[in-house]
Amino acid sequence: MLNRQGRPTTTGEATSDAHATFTGNRALQQEEALIFESGRYETTGVDFDEPEGFTPRLGNLERKGEIGLPGLSEPETMRHYVRLSQKNYGIDTGLFPLGSCTMKHNARLNERMARLPGFSDVHPLQPVSTVQGALELMDELARYLVTLTGMTSVALSPKAGAHGELCGMMAIKAAIDAKGEGATRKVVLVPESAHGTNPATAALIGFQVKSVPAREDGWVHVEDVKALIGPDVAAIMLTNPNTCGLFEPQIVEIAKALHDAGAYFYCDGANFNAIVGKARPGDLGVDAMHINLHKTFSTPHGGGGPGSGPVVLSQRLAPYAPVPFVTPGEDGLTLVEHGKDAGEEPFGRITAFHGQMGMYVRALSYMLSHGSDGMKQASEDAVLNANYIRAGLRDLMSQPFGDKPCMHEALFDDEWLKGTGVTTLDFAKAMIDEGYHPMTMYFPLVVHGAMLIEPTESESKSSLDLFIAALRDLAITAKKGETERFTGAPFHAPRRRLDETRAARQPVLKWTPPRPMAEAAE
Amino acid sequence: MLNRQGRPTTTGEATSDAHATFTGNRALQQEEALIFESGRYETTGVDFDEPEGFTPRLGNLERKGEIGLPGLSEPETMRHYVRLSQKNYGIDTGLFPLGSCTMKHNARLNERMARLPGFSDVHPLQPVSTVQGALELMDELARYLVTLTGMTSVALSPKAGAHGELCGMMAIKAAIDAKGEGATRKVVLVPESAHGTNPATAALIGFQVKSVPAREDGWVHVEDVKALIGPDVAAIMLTNPNTCGLFEPQIVEIAKALHDAGAYFYCDGANFNAIVGKARPGDLGVDAMHINLHKTFSTPHGGGGPGSGPVVLSQRLAPYAPVPFVTPGEDGLTLVEHGKDAGEEPFGRITAFHGQMGMYVRALSYMLSHGSDGMKQASEDAVLNANYIRAGLRDLMSQPFGDKPCMHEALFDDEWLKGTGVTTLDFAKAMIDEGYHPMTMYFPLVVHGAMLIEPTESESKSSLDLFIAALRDLAITAKKGETERFTGAPFHAPRRRLDETRAARQPVLKWTPPRPMAEAAE
Amino acid sequence: MRYLPLSPDDRAEMLAKIGVGHIDDLFADVPGSALLTEPLDLPRRKGELEVERILGRMAGRSVPASSVPFFCGAGAYKHHVPATVDHVIQRSEFLTSYTPYQPEIAQGTLQYLFEFQTQVAALTGMDVANASMYDGSTGTGEAVLMAHRVTKRRKAVLSGGLHPHYADVVRTLSHMSGDAVTALPADPRAEEDILAAIDGETSCVVVQSPDVFGNLRDLTKIAEKAHENGALLIAVFTEVMSLGLVTPPGEMGADIVVGEGQSIGNALNFGGPYVGLFAAKQKYVRQMPGRLCGETVDADGKRGFVLTLSTREQHIRRDKATSNICTNSGLCCLAFTIHMTLLGQTGLQRVARINHANAVKLSERLASVKGVDVLNETFFNEFTVKLAKPAAEVVEALAARGVLGGVPFSRLAPEAGLDDLLLVASTEVNTDEDRETLAQALEEVLG
Amino acid sequence: MRYLPLSPDDRAEMLAKIGVGHIDDLFADVPGSALLTEPLDLPRRKGELEVERILGRMAGRSVPASSVPFFCGAGAYKHHVPATVDHVIQRSEFLTSYTPYQPEIAQGTLQYLFEFQTQVAALTGMDVANASMYDGSTGTGEAVLMAHRVTKRRKAVLSGGLHPHYADVVRTLSHMSGDAVTALPADPRAEEDILAAIDGETSCVVVQSPDVFGNLRDLTKIAEKAHENGALLIAVFTEVMSLGLVTPPGEMGADIVVGEGQSIGNALNFGGPYVGLFAAKQKYVRQMPGRLCGETVDADGKRGFVLTLSTREQHIRRDKATSNICTNSGLCCLAFTIHMTLLGQTGLQRVARINHANAVKLSERLASVKGVDVLNETFFNEFTVKLAKPAAEVVEALAARGVLGGVPFSRLAPEAGLDDLLLVASTEVNTDEDRETLAQALEEVLG
Numbered sequence A, B: 001m002l003n004r005q006g007r008p009t010t011t012g013e014a015t016s017d018a019h020a021t022f023t024g025n026r027a028l029q030q031e032e033a034l035i036f037e038s039g040r041y042e043t044t045g046v047d048f049d050e051p052e053g054f055t056p057r058l059g060n061l062e063r064k065g066e067i068g069l070p071g072l073s074e075p076e077t078m079r080h081y082v083r084l085s086q087k088n089y090g091i092d093t094g095l096f097p098l099g100s101c102t103m104k105h106n107a108r109l110n111e112r113m114a115r116l117p118g119f120s121d122v123h124p125l126q127p128v129s130t131v132q133g134a135l136e137l138m139d140e141l142a143r144y145l146v147t148l149t150g151m152t153s154v155a156l157s158p159k160a161g162a163h164g165e166l167c168g169m170m171a172i173k174a175a176i177d178a179k180g181e182g183a184t185r186k187v188v189l190v191p192e193s194a195h196g197t198n199p200a201t202a203a204l205i206g207f208q209v210k211s212v213p214a215r216e217d218g219w220v221h222v223e224d225v226k227a228l229i230g231p232d233v234a235a236i237m238l239t240n241p242n243t244c245g246l247f248e249p250q251i252v253e254i255a256k257a258l259h260d261a262g263a264y265f266y267c268d269g270a271n272f273n274a275i276v277g278k279a280r281p282g283d284l285g286v287d288a289m290h291i292n293l294h295k296t297f298s299t300p301h302g303g304g305g306p307g308s309g310p311v312v313l314s315q316r317l318a319p320y321a322p323v324p325f326v327t328p329g330e331d332g333l334t335l336v337e338h339g340k341d342a343g344e345e346p347f348g349r350i351t352a353f354h355g356q357m358g359m360y361v362r363a364l365s366y367m368l369s370h371g372s373d374g375m376k377q378a379s380e381d382a383v384l385n386a387n388y389i390r391a392g393l394r395d396l397m398s399q400p401f402g403d404k405p406c407m408h409e410a411l412f413d414d415e416w417l418k419g420t421g422v423t424t425l426d427f428a429k430a431m432i433d434e435g436y437h438p439m440t441m442y443f444p445l446v447v448h449g450a451m452l453i454e455p456t457e458s459e460s461k462s463s464l465d466l467f468i469a470a471l472r473d474l475a476i477t478a479k480k481g482e483t484e485r486f487t488g489a490p491f492h493a494p495r496r497r498l499d500e501t502r503a504a505r506q507p508v509l510k511w512t513p514p515r516p517m518a519e520a521a522e
Numbered sequence C, D: 001m002r003y004l005p006l007s008p009d010d011r012a013e014m015l016a017k018i019g020v021g022h023i024d025d026l027f028a029d030v031p032g033s034a035l036l037t038e039p040l041d042l043p044r045r046k047g048e049l050e051v052e053r054i055l056g057r058m059a060g061r062s063v064p065a066s067s068v069p070f071f072c073g074a075g076a077y078k079h080h081v082p083a084t085v086d087h088v089i090q091r092s093e094f095l096t097s098y099t100p101y102q103p104e105i106a107q108g109t110l111q112y113l114f115e116f117q118t119q120v121a122a123l124t125g126m127d128v129a130n131a132s133m134y135d136g137s138t139g140t141g142e143a144v145l146m147a148h149r150v151t152k153r154r155k156a157v158l159s160g161g162l163h164p165h166y167a168d169v170v171r172t173l174s175h176m177s178g179d180a181v182t183a184l185p186a187d188p189r190a191e192e193d194i195l196a197a198i199d200g201e202t203s204c205v206v207v208q209s210p211d212v213f214g215n216l217r218d219l220t221k222i223a224e225k226a227h228e229n230g231a232l233l234i235a236v237f238t239e240v241m242s243l244g245l246v247t248p249p250g251e252m253g254a255d256i257v258v259g260e261g262q263s264i265g266n267a268l269n270f271g272g273p274y275v276g277l278f279a280a281k282q283k284y285v286r287q288m289p290g291r292l293c294g295e296t297v298d299a300d301g302k303r304g305f306v307l308t309l310s311t312r313e314q315h316i317r318r319d320k321a322t323s324n325i326c327t328n329s330g331l332c333c334l335a336f337t338i339h340m341t342l343l344g345q346t347g348l349q350r351v352a353r354i355n356h357a358n359a360v361k362l363s364e365r366l367a368s369v370k371g372v373d374v375l376n377e378t379f380f381n382e383f384t385v386k387l388a389k390p391a392a393e394v395v396e397a398l399a400a401r402g403v404l405g406g407v408p409f410s411r412l413a414p415e416a417g418l419d420d421l422l423l424v425a426s427t428e429v430n431t432d433e434d435r436e437t438l439a440q441a442l443e444e445v446l447g
Ligand SMILES: Cc1ncc(COP(=O)(O)O)c(C=O)c1O
Pocket: A100, A101, A160, A161, A162, A163, A195, A197, A198, A239, A243, A268, A270, A271, A292, A307, A308, A309, C325, C326, C327
């Protein structure tokens, strides 16, 4: 795709390229202009006939003038997006060990199932008699989630993990309000190592966040929690397995301490993939936990979404679940969409319609495929793979909490890089050249230069073996002080390191014509 | 994908790489082992339960021992093939000006239509009452083809262009046999510039091939044909527009000369894309012509196939069309599958079942989308685009037949490269680095160092502008005698130039274990 | 199991390498009593064929929109999406990628987000747009919170034309965060005096156009009044296709524009996933929720794109963040931007005109049915009819006749006392025959 | 028009650059009378939505195999193909690429062809395999021509168990090229004495196993007799899945093995496109038709793949080529090789056993139906039953009952006088319920 001048738009010169080309392309690696540079206002890639014979009913609100949206013909559109795709890394193209994100295999069966017209081509407000299949799917998904977690019920509608957190914390707030303690219980405890969404969520609905300090063993200690508990505490938001990749051994005691004090236990379930079929949050004292269907149950991350974050609830919180939900009705299943029909005390509504149906189908397709046995095996393999990487690197790289088994992700810090002139960021960028997506960097915040590696169960042993060998080679090179491989990296990616400071200093957030569009278009 | 040793399999060292990596990968460009190196006999990526409770009926013919087919899990399989795909160039990724191949846009609408269960999930031998939709599609396609070509009928079943040639030549042979001239009419005239399938086809069914000499204007002259015509001549196989990208101006006279002598005119219709809606072969005296649905009507080339090569027939040849064909029956449409039902004199059968249904659907979807007006416009644009390239390069590159308009492809020779040390092959490989698929090289054979450039109507003007600019830059560099950019090219592709001689001298046509598989698998 | 590459031998070897004897040694921190020893009580693994059968059978129990004359809208619309869109979004490099945190190998995602932001800004007539919210309703909730931050006030005024689900989302959020909401009553004829509800404590006025009843609303005066009072105007839409034909909120003074983008590129999906569009005036950019993609250069000076201004976001700002959103609607943005690129303004305007024309024709035909009263003066592709019988019953009766005839307003707001109102939408997928079928079925049902 | 990027302005500009005034100036060589001035009498352009409607309506007039109990085979089989296969073959880089004539940017295609060739060789038990033919039937025709070249004789002997379409293809080709064919009569019980038909002039014996009636044939003796007489044994199969369970022809002395690969990776498609598998002994490789992919190294010494031995082919050898084939079944090979990689031998054998088990169960159930006589001693997933009524009528009656019950042999060979024979296939897609439905429907129809 080109701009109207017939040249790809780049603002600089390729300097690192021994065999520079005229087009800027490098064989299969193509430069690609923006659609605003290559498209035209008159062009359209869809064919419809102009409608005729009607009297507009727009009043005086008809849009005038150019909208500013160029179009491309279909062949140009296809090429544009295919080329863009080729600048991306995905699970399908290589190991994607992004800790906390569970980048597991996205089966195409699930994509196909989600596109069955009975799921994809139904409107959320069709009469319920005409969407029984869709409701059955939601009901079945709910049954699976409740069984796998050992909880009482589930609110399906949250749109992603953070939205699930919001939903769960709202349920907790509703329960507290119902007990008349709304005015006093204002504090939510959040460990320092928590994901940013936890404090952000609590703050969003007016809670005050108090940190539970990090300990050098990577665990939350019940005595630290107890020290913070008081009549002002509404809940704790605790991730388990935690963001350091460890299972919280005192989780049951922590839950008990909270419950004894009239507070609730919100569990961030982003790391559920480590324990599906191995342990049930319901047995651990959890009151609410979101499940990222886009992590544990393999719905694709899609470059940032969409996700789905159902929240399972304990008996204590179940009555406050928001609308809508599915229940058996007189003729098959029905939907409760309003508080007054609920018979319970739903705290309200958190989204239009019924949540992420497309993701529900994919997740259920995953669950049916794996079955109870396969899901257990998947969790075991995820944990095994992470520990195998840990074992393969532990002599070269430093573990912040000592040499102990992890769950589904292995955490290293940058202690071992001290004095080498190589940072965690440099190391990550050098991994790109080797054909790997970097691990999660600098998270959790409590670990210096954190490198959080989550291979998932989808990787084969031979894939891990090469990954370990490549990381060992990099580590040895770094320790030798040969920094060039790191500080200049990546050398082979579609772009070299990008200037983030410049982007933030004078934000350019959309394309604007360099000079009046009319001129530019010759 | 790796082999069992956890290393990608390469037999050499990357020497041209300034920032060589441990894995051999270069960021998004990944090395990929063969499945025989990465897979295992015990692994399978499909789940089925073992069947039980049956008594085999295999007699003494049960297969024993290893078959030698490793399997991969589904995530490994996906990654393997996605990575392989990333080593390929396609229309969707860039300009693909392969002359004679008509690499036009492949609309995804057509893919979707071909997958409608009523077309893709029907068996060729279901009762005709249960496949009326499939027959209707074939009938409608036939109607379009007959209308577009102005011929009498069409045999749909040929599986590709060459198979269409075979079908058409068989019809001619059958017609000759029917006239009792089978023993005498043994010669088929084929211009030197013809595609290899033409002489190969004629020879396959026992015709003797006589060459019509090439003329310096790129045209076949009626007097040359007349000079060769005799009672031994069965037919001519003439490509029009011809393989030099020119319309044969004397085609009507040539046809007449043949008909007058009792011979037939087979037209190779590979280049039909230049004239759809502009001229009808039926008006030019053609007796049989195959149509490559995978060229003119955009069914995807798919890395070499499948194609579809329906043959349109004149009144003279129509009675000899092979089975099967669709005709109106008592209850809707029916299929004539055997000579005895035909009422005509079908020459036989050239394939099992009814031909390339999947391609028929795509082609009809293309035709419906374009309509009569759009198909005409497409041909005009194809011709316009080719001439635009010709005009953009004619001052730098030499045209073998002088500076005259071409049809849908522009032909250059290597006269202009003389003395530069750069060959057509080198030039083509340098185009790869610039992000282009090379044009067709060294075809037609009658043109020295031929470069046959067919952009198709799917390219935008701005795409052509950059292409022309890039080729001009290359041409100027070549003329300056700066050969390195050419003789070493490609530098940026997944592989540098491959040793074809070595491949042919000691052919390695399948993978064999380096040592007994059992050992290798640790 | 087809998705799990490890063999039993692999597992044994790997455990040995790790230095433990049994897989459960790695689960040693799980309290003993909680460690499950048996698989849970759910069915065991199934092959593809079986899964296809089970889910195929389930899907077969719903009536797809394409299979019947279809007129449901109310915030989710049936449009035709070109085949290219669904093909491209399934490409591995898009589908299986993550949020573009490593920009060097995510330029594909980043560039389309940049294009998406530009398209949304142009459509809405606003300065800047973000890289999406979950959907229109949650985006509206976020917009209200943003207005609170900007104005440092905490009282929102909601128009009675706002989609009741959207209003519920705002109400729930406000209730939880202790903020005030003044929601005007449902307003089918666009008669409300919203100006009167704006005062010096108002943080924002939230007005939808086309409103939930289909009426087009001129926002100019509301913007003026809001601005006079130091409040923001939040303009909401649930049908983005309307922006092809209707004056954009940015030209009427809106400070924040938020809406549902599903109509472009995305299927009905029984309500999700959809894509929330969110745009604002430049001066408020640092108070916006969600991700922003910005232009920059790489070490070689080549143009590239990165996520930027992330100091607004939860992963940096934690409890001070502008929102808790993390995962958004990535792939739905991609679908949106591909479809929009195919359309271009020429295609968008044409399809929008077809929508409008079809709705006008339908309104005229329905007006001739006894017992049907069309309420709207103005509309885009959806309008409200008053029926002689309760709309919910009528819709059921139509469904029994194989027509999905619209959405009863009572389905959205049972307490509004407007049981006789039916929202009817008509898009480019409807034919004359569809409209006639609906009209005749209504004649039967109401007759 | 959505597929055509040029605008009217572009066209005018380009004509000017070329130096002509009108597009028809470029068509000056077309004889004036033949140049069309008006568009042909066909409908004008249509949008996607319209095309979907037209073709959707057409498709709706056929009965898909998956929608009913389904037992048709006779050379085309309904199997379950994993979703991964159809996804991957649609990737742009595979779908929209050409024959890999530029190997540096076609290693994806070349590597899968190399893997495909290796898989086919292993399956058939042969030394080498090519990169595909159009289908099994045309491949069989090519195999006969190849045998003629190798033996320098021109008389083929065809078994009466050969699929009649395949026999027709060979007969047509031989008739045209003036070669002789001895075709034995249809042989439902595998009783023919094919050895007697082989003599010193025979170029090849063509035997199918499982034959068209489903019988498994031991080829060992035929190979011996053929070789004694200087002839080749061509072994044919129409159900490649059988090779998971049945002794491969390579182990029984076949010189050329050719067959239909549709069952692995490819849909029924009403008969095409399919994929012809073609394998031979090493010593005949230079007489093989079709493309061959071979291993080599690049200028940096890295392993790579190229098309090789092309001096056999038409584009080099012209009228001396081993075949006229050019375009083959590329993408169907890809589907084949992906599906085969997913299966691996473990999966292949298991699915083959399920096929066999289902067919055995079906044969036993049908044997209990009055008026049904199972003819086969041995079979894989298909067998022949003799019915008390003409099979064509029975099949129609079954179809009317919503069962696609098999293929009447008379459909393939009306002149064979075997109107009471029905070929019945059962694969992994059939359930116990399907089989019971067929049996009961047959009871009704025959009762
Ligand atoms: C530990 C943790 N909690 C919460 C979230 C938020 O989930 P989502 O992105 O689905 O909103 C994430 C996602 O990255 C996470 O890793």
